[in-house]
């Protein structure tokens with residue numbers, strides 16, 4: 001079975017880091033729930049000493065995720081936020097970061113309420129226009145941090161154009177690829193220096209474990225992040241590593257189905273007379289439909305739509321039965337949420353208004369159920385508004 005990095009995506013997902021156990025032949029990677037490793041003699045061991053530093057199940061997962069994103073190495077952390085924080089621990093007081101103004105809600109919370117206190121400065125711009133990024137970069141800028149598509153507005157940023165600016169200005173481009181997964185978007189191939197994921201979402205895919213990863217393109221990043229794993233300790237447990245290793249085996253088929261269901265649901269919503277607007281990069285009316293086709297190989301299953309008011313959104317969310325009202329995304333089950341009071345509550349009313357998040361907006365992470373059932377469910381719930 002070909003297992004090299006040139007193999008197809010699904011083959012790599014199932015085979016890289018997923019080799020049968022050398023000792024027993026077990027096809028599924030063993031979980032090593034150990035805190036420490038016996039050493040043969042002083043200074044001589046089998047490559048493992050203490051589990052905060054490394055663990056064989058984690059080694060396998062990191063190899064696998066690096067191969068899926070086209071990086072040279074990956075470093076996993078206890079959650080997506082822990083992974084993003086790990087990148088920022090490489091900065092010093094006085095360093096500056098340029099980032100998108102429509103990010104996952106937890107990211108500005110970390111930046112403004114934790115890291116700003118250590119003297120790191122943040123500038124928020126609309127990264128869907130590369131000129132805004134270029135203008136915001138200063139002498140002390142270390143990183144440009146981009147999510148594409150954004151959450152919940154599904155705006156895209158042109159990664160190739162931004163990476164050119166970053167290269168020219170010698171600033172690292174970090175891309176949060178959680179929404180698309182490496183199956184539909186490959187930021188490193190488009191010029192990104194690092195890719196982060198909340199593996200909690202599509203990579204694990206079953207809403208049963210938290211995790212985060214940083215995929216690196218140069219050994220220096222991988223070394224520094226391994227040091228952060230060891231020094232700060234927000235590592236991923238062996239069981240969580242195993243869950244993700246299991247999850248990625250079906251990533252390709254899940255993403256195909258997520259994408260297919262997402263397109264059907266987006267088209268249904270776009271036709272529905274109670275729905276004022278649909279935000280989905282796979283609809284030709286999306287303002288960046290052309291960029292979506294160029295930079296992504298699918299459109300995924302994240303859709304935001306406008307119901308017109310808070311009371312309409314409330315009625316709809318109360319009536320859904322197949323869709324579950326819950327935070328998070330990327331699981332096999334369809335999850336529906338209300339950005340203004342859930343994921344983006346911390347932004348405040350003014351902050352939300354500035355970027356265009358309204359009280360009537362509903363976000364849906366379309367699962368891999370039978371799409372007719374999801375559509376029927378939304379249809380009966382929309383009938384009540």
Ligand SMILES: *Cc1c(COP(=O)(O)O)cnc(C)c1O
Nearest residue numbers: 079080081104178198200210211
């Ligand atoms: C969920 C999410 C995060 C944070 O990840 P956790 O695993 O919840 O810590 C970061 N970025 C995006 C885009 C996310 O959806």
